[in-house]
Every structure is written in structure tokens, then in C-alpha cells.
Amino acid sequence: MKIAIGNDHAGVEMKNMLVKFIEDKFGYEVINIGTDTEDSVDYPLYGRKVAQLVASKEADKGIVICGTGIGISIAANKVKGVRAALCKDVYTAEMTRKHNDANVLALGARTTSLDEAIDIANVWLTTDFEGGRHQRRVEMIEG
Ligand code: RB5
DSSP states (O other), X not given: OEXXXXXXXXXXXXXXXXXXXXXXXHOOXXXXXXXXXXXXXXXXXXXXXXXXXXXXXXXXXXXXXXXXXXHHHHHHTTSXXXXXXXXXXHHHHHHHXXXXXXXXXXXXXXXXXXXXXXXXXXXHHHOOOOOTHHHHHHHHHHO
């Protein structure tokens, strides 16, 4: 399993913690395309890059992080085939895998604690899509 992860300057600490968590707990390969310093950068570039890696299947799933998670999720969702979900709790993280087959998780580094982010990512990475009636609805999103 390959996980692409990208972030702007607001998300460096959360990104580093999640990379370690994912490698240590799951042994997955993490492709880090995010910035690694707190110098200001433009979140759309990182949202798009992670989304492109997922859409091209170079990565199985993606995680994107900015201050609120909003801007970078909007950018990721512009890439065809990508369903990026901004999650602030474990319930929505679970449901967006089960019902929406979300392939990118968005997190807000200024709105979500590091402990919450671990719990959210853990549930999101371990929950499968339910398929069934949800498959048809997911197909409808693509149009
Ligand atoms: C950067 O200051 C901030 O705008 C960005 O991290 C994000 O929150 C945008 O949605």
C-alpha cells in the first residue's frame, strides 16, 4: 500500500507525525510531496499533486493537510477520480470510507489536534468501502 501525503506550511508537524504513524503501525510506503519547512507556500499545488498521484494509481490513497483542510481539499477534488473528504472526527472518517469511498483524507492542522488526527487517520485507513447501493452513488459523482 502506498500513501501520498502533501501539506502546506501549516501542516508540517501533523504531516511528520502521520508519516511516522503510518510507517510504524502499518508498514505502508509513504510518498511525501509536502513542504518540510514553515516558509509560506501555496496549498493548491500540494492538493493537486497528491490527487494526481492517487488518480494515476501511483498511490493507493492520499492525505492532504493545510491550516483548515478546506483549501487543500477543494484543490484535490478538482482532479477527476478523486474524492477528498475533510474530516474532523472519527465518525465522518469512517463513513466517508464506507459510503463515499473517499480516496483522499483532508485534515486541518489548525482545527484538529495531533491526537485526533491519528485517530481519524487510523479509522480512515482501516475502513473499507461498503459498495452496494453506495457504488452507484459514487459513480454518479463522476457524472
Ligand atoms: C495558510 O495560511 C492557510 O490559508 C491554508 O493553510 C489553509 O487553511 C487554506 O485553506
